[in-house]
Amino acid sequence: MVPGREVYWNIQYGQFLYVLAAIVIGIMVFAFYRRVRLWRLGRPENRVDHLGKRLRSFLVAAVVDGLFHRKFLEMFRGVGHRQTTSDDLKPRDFYPGFAHFLIFAGLGMLLLATFLDFISHYFFHFLTGGVYLAFSVVVDSFGILAIIGVVLVIIRRYGQRPTRLDNRPEDLVALVLILVAVLTGYVVEGFRIAATELVRTPDWAPWSPGGYVLARAFSGLNMETLLGWHRGMWWVHLSISLGVVAYVALSWNRLWHIIVSPMNYFFRSLAPRGALSIVDLDGERFGAGRIQDFTWKQLLDLDACTRCGRCQEACPAYAAGKPLNPKKVILDLKDQMVEEGKSKTPTPVRDMITERVGEEEVWDCTTCRACQEACPVAIEHVQKIVDMRRDLVLMRVKFSTELKGFYKNIEENGNPWAKSPVSRGNWAEGLGIKKLGQDTATDTLYWVGCLAAYDERISRIAIAVSKLMKSAGVDFAIMGKEERCCGDAVRRSGNEYLFRKLVDRNIEVLKKNNIKRIITHCPHGYNAFKNEYPKFGGDFEVLHHTQLIADLLSKGALKAPQKELDKRVTFHDPCYLARYHDIYDAPRQVMASIPKLDLVEKFQCKEKTFCCGGGGARMWMAESGGGRRISEVLLDQVKAVKPDVLVTACPYCMTMLDNEVREKGLETAIQVLDIAELYRNSLGE
Amino acid sequence: MNIVVCVKEVPNPTFPVEVDIQKNAVKSEEWNYVINPYDEVALEEAVRIKEKFGGQVTVITLGAERAGAILRKCLCIGADRAILIPSDSAFAWDGFAIANVLSKAISRLPHDIVLCGYQSIDRGGAEVGSIIAELLGLPVVTAVVKLDIAPDGKSATVCRRLERGARAVKRSPLPALFTADLMLNEPRYPTLPCIKWALKQEIEKLDVKSLGVEAGPLTEFVTISRPPPKKVFIPTGALSPAERIKLLTGGGAAKKSSSNIVEGAPHEVAKKVVDFLAEKRFLL
Ligand code: SF4
Ligand code: SF4
Numbered sequence: 001m002v003p004g005r006e007v008y009w010n011i012q013y014g015q016f017l018y019v020l021a022a023i024v025i026g027i028m029v030f031a032f033y034r035r036v037r038l039w040r041l042g043r044p045e046n047r048v049d050h051l052g053k054r055l056r057s058f059l060v061a062a063v064v065d066g067l068f069h070r071k072f073l074e075m076f077r078g079v080g081h082r083q084t085t086s087d088d089l090k091p092r093d094f095y096p097g098f099a100h101f102l103i104f105a106g107l108g109m110l111l112l113a114t115f116l117d118f119i120s121h122y123f124f125h126f127l128t129g130g131v132y133l134a135f136s137v138v139v140d141s142f143g144i145l146a147i148i149g150v151v152l153v154i155i156r157r158y159g160q161r162p163t164r165l166d167n168r169p170e171d172l173v174a175l176v177l178i179l180v181a182v183l184t185g186y187v188v189e190g191f192r193i194a195a196t197e198l199v200r201t202p203d204w205a206p207w208s209p210g211g212y213v214l215a216r217a218f219s220g221l222n223m224e225t226l227l228g229w230h231r232g233m234w235w236v237h238l239s240i241s242l243g244v245v246a247y248v249a250l251s252w253n254r255l256w257h258i259i260v261s262p263m264n265y266f267f268r269s270l271a272p273r274g275a276l277s278i279v280d281l282d283g284e285r286f287g288a289g290r291i292q293d294f295t296w297k298q299l300l301d302l303d304a305c306t307r308c309g310r311c312q313e314a315c316p317a318y319a320a321g322k323p324l325n326p327k328k329v330i331l332d333l334k335d336q337m338v339e340e341g342k343s344k345t346p347t348p349v350r351d352m353i354t355e356r357v358g359e360e361e362v363w364d365c366t367t368c369r370a371c372q373e374a375c376p377v378a379i380e381h382v383q384k385i386v387d388m389r390r391d392l393v394l395m396r397v398k399f400s401t402e403l404k405g406f407y408k409n410i411e412e413n414g415n416p417w418a419k420s421p422v423s424r425g426n427w428a429e430g431l432g433i434k435k436l437g438q439d440t441a442t443d444t445l446y447w448v449g450c451l452a453a454y455d456e457r458i459s460r461i462a463i464a465v466s467k468l469m470k471s472a473g474v475d476f477a478i479m480g481k482e483e484r485c486c487g488d489a490v491r492r493s494g495n496e497y498l499f500r501k502l503v504d505r506n507i508e509v510l511k512k513n514n515i516k517r518i519i520t521h522c523p524h525g526y527n528a529f530k531n532e533y534p535k536f537g538g539d540f541e542v543l544h545h546t547q548l549i550a551d552l553l554s555k556g557a558l559k560a561p562q563k564e565l566d567k568r569v570t571f572h573d574p575c576y577l578a579r580y581h582d583i584y585d586a587p588r589q590v591m592a593s594i595p596k597l598d599l600v601e602k603f604q605c606k607e608k609t610f611c612c613g614g615g616g617a618r619m620w621m622a623e624s625g626g627g628r629r630i631s632e633v634l635l636d637q638v639k640a641v642k643p644d645v646l647v648t649a650c651p652y653c654m655t656m657l658d659n660e661v662r663e664k665g666l667e668t669a670i671q672v673l674d675i676a677e678l679y680r681n682s683l684g685e
Numbered sequence: 686m687n688i689v690v691c692v693k694e695v696p697n698p699t700f701p702v703e704v705d706i707q708k709n710a711v712k713s714e715e716w717n718y719v720i721n722p723y724d725e726v727a728l729e730e731a732v733r734i735k736e737k738f739g740g741q742v743t744v745i746t747l748g749a750e751r752a753g754a755i756l757r758k759c760l761c762i763g764a765d766r767a768i769l770i771p772s773d774s775a776f777a778w779d780g781f782a783i784a785n786v787l788s789k790a791i792s793r794l795p796h797d798i799v800l801c802g803y804q805s806i807d808r809g810g811a812e813v814g815s816i817i818a819e820l821l822g823l824p825v826v827t828a829v830v831k832l833d834i835a836p837d838g839k840s841a842t843v844c845r846r847l848e849r850g851a852r853a854v855k856r857s858p859l860p861a862l863f864t865a866d867l868m869l870n871e872p873r874y875p876t877l878p879c880i881k882w883a884l885k886q887e888i889e890k891l892d893v894k895s896l897g898v899e900a901g902p903l904t905e906f907v908t909i910s911r912p913p914p915k916k917v918f919i920p921t922g923a924l925s926p927a928e929r930i931k932l933l934t935g936g937g938a939a940k941k942s943s944s945n946i947v948e949g950a951p952h953e954v955a956k957k958v959v960d961f962l963a964e965k966r967f968l969l
Binding site for chain 2: 281284286394395396397399401404407408409412413418419420421422423455457497655658659662663
């Protein structure tokens, strides 16, 4: 006799299964349609552009996730390096990643097996003989893996209880349902094996290890009982499995993430990471003050969230004890969406920002993007937070007095301080630097930015950068009093209108002077020119000074440093350099060129860098109530590696860290330097 | 409640303004002009009253054509009508000449309240408001820090700033003219819908001649002389940003040698400060 299995053995009316399945599928479609209607509360947005690219990276993600799982990739790469296969694939921490993989693979295999059984039964009879036995042992073992996975997850959720997970009844329901469905499957198999294989062909039985164990336990029973129990359990297993699906569908249980999260990944943003959406200034509403102001994709995001809490763990504001928690923002918005979907009144039952998410939360964000970097399902937190700020600023004018002064100063003086634009180029006096308008024989502009123009500490960075550019023979000019704020912080604080006025004005002046290339020492200006100005007609080649110095050094245009430093140095990666633009090798190349520089990496570096707390216009607002300063938490990480010199490459990071170091009285122990200053100091001149 | 607010454009105070002594005027720089901050406060108050009692807010200015820009800002903040009386020479006029023209224009507009800034930050004459009131025969209260309109809209109770923190409370029937002190309120930042509305409005123009006044100053300008230069504190990088800001806002590095500094445990200090405020009648 050839090994094999008779489908519907001992079962009458087995085909009734198809009727039930059809009903359950109907229920799923219905539940999904109800959800689609919720997403359609949102505004339109095109997320089906570049279909080829979307499909390709989706498949890569599916294969990587399904077959190898992201966790295993991380083992093959250095910690803290962005992998190259697909931009938004994120590694996960080992334990939950492994457990998720077991469940994913186990259930996936069981589903596949059912499908193959179906094919084999009705079409090609291929599951016989050795193939059947091999099939049987593989499927059976994967089912056992799924059970192990569920147990691991239960231990984590209810034993270890990490803070980033909040336990809701639906989590336990989902886990128990999976467990019951799989276990009853084994019970059915056990009865079948006890009644057939154990009696007739005992050497086949161990090829179904899960069922075999149970079959041995049942084997004492008489045939009549076995057959009865088998039949009963078959129907129980069937109804539980289908019931699970129906229940999950209707209650919109978290298991929907199996479908919605991949969908969300498919529709994810392909725009550059640092480009915010453009507000239609001719429209009626600006920003998001109610759920309908978001786009359908932003609402899909809310349902794709698996509540894994990775964003919460990564958020610097949360780590510093501020009210903001990116996970909670997403979940609050989801509640708002559900409530708005049910509500019959045109005005919201609860105000989305003030009564749901919380104003403080909206203002706490530094737009550091750590949450998005951590999110496994490509949810876009920063855009939502900025959209809510836009509503507060443009529609309600609800913001702090500091921001009001900040806007007013920029409107009237072109800089965040009440300082005259006329004195903007004063720092450069006596350095022999060209100014636009006087001698415009260059197409390369050194964008100095507001901080370096007026703050004496930051001016020293600009002086170091200009000196090194001159020594390398770079032909450049500065704008002097023609320069105005680039608008980064203005935009991230939500004032799109003022931002657009600045962009239009700056692009006009830059074009008038035939500027083709912009060099800047500010990652925020870098992002603005690289990712935001092009949308308004300003296309320039943009270089950050870390890239420029690394490039000039490798070409030999810049003198290699001679002086031995003989110090422990740590580098703080600015969010807008590392996480937004993947620039973290350039500064390290520069540091590597300095003799006897002992580079020690912080616990969180490169794309995992911990924000200084100054981005997203936070530097211009008062420290919000509660918690510590974000820069304080960052300094703890710095202190842990005991550096003599703390190097960074951003005026915001410099200001925040310099301030924090002084605040803690560490200015003699830790020297805070920009990479350009570090380079110039080691020339030995 | 119809309110007329007189506003003026002034040189942006953060610019190092250069005075042209020959012409008795400041040298013009790019976007060198802003609304006189006192007038902005007056306008804000007018808009708040309108929001409570209804009516119309009209802003009016006498000045160069480019002053249309500040009128537009006034529309953003909440004015309903904006009137420009163009004059290329008014910047050199004295208070009487300006008040004379403005009062004629105001007399043609319905007005229950006229609001002016207490003074302009460029010349600081602090006289135009009072002269307008005189010419229109209205009661006037200057340097107002609090303005309450009676529910029936027939009178106003106002609080005016005196020296050393003292306050005088006065009551006046309406119509009346008030000049606003900077402490009266915190002017709002306009919403984008308001800005967009304001951009579509027309700025009305009123010819000085059509007002039928003999326009011109009564006094004559002779010269301006400069005071000796003052030493200004410059923050250096040796200080932390927090210290720099403290010094800048504090006005200098020197410690104040006053006997008013109270020291001790926080609650004692707080009590002394409250006592001091009460004694000086800051706490009403
Ligand atoms: S961008 Fe940064 S600060 Fe803002 S929510 Fe995300 S992690 Fe937190
Ligand atoms: S937003 Fe992303 S990272 Fe945060 S809890 Fe949801 S799925 Fe996890």
